[in-house]
Amino acid sequence: MDIIASVCRQAHWESPELQVFLNDLPQNDFNTVFKSIPAFNGKPCFVAGVAGSFYQRLFPSKSIHFVHSSYSLHWLSKVPRGVEANKGNLYIAKTSPPNVSKAYSEQYRNDFSRFLRFRSEEMITEGRMLLTFIGRSITDPTSKDCCTIWDLFTKSLLDLVAEVHWIGV
């Protein structure tokens, strides 16, 4: 917002009014998000929440100038089919059967294509998009660079499950 205002000042243009749409799944606590939004010191910015999956249409056709997705697009729309044999693992792990990595990769290709298709319908011509999300190496999808955290989650969950069995629930 500061940069837009400064560019407009230098060019002797009037600063545009900005409308920002914050998107998350409907289960998200939008009230907490709205309460945490800072005041914009009188700058013309209007913030609204849009509840829904970004793997569906969210906005009217050709209405959006700029899309930013931060740290969200690595969440898939669903668990892919064909990973039933991935017992004792969350996601792709060193001990996963070979088809698991392929199943997740295909699900990702489908989901990401849908994201791009729907956003392309919603964005104006010459709109811009900035996406930041976690990737993983194709040659070594279980490389420690991206996956250590999932291995730790898996261990914690397996510990919890073992404890539930142990107390006889």
Ligand SMILES: C[S@@+](CC[C@H](N)C(=O)[O-])C[C@H]1O[C@@H](n2cnc3c(N)ncnc32)[C@H](O)[C@@H]1O
């Ligand atoms: C790690 S948080 C990132 C939050 C924020 N964008 C940031 O950068 O701090 C990922 C968010 O993506 C949301 N999310 C996951 N799948 C989504 C989907 N299909 N549509 C919309 N939001 C989704 C989750 O509910 C979660 O709030």
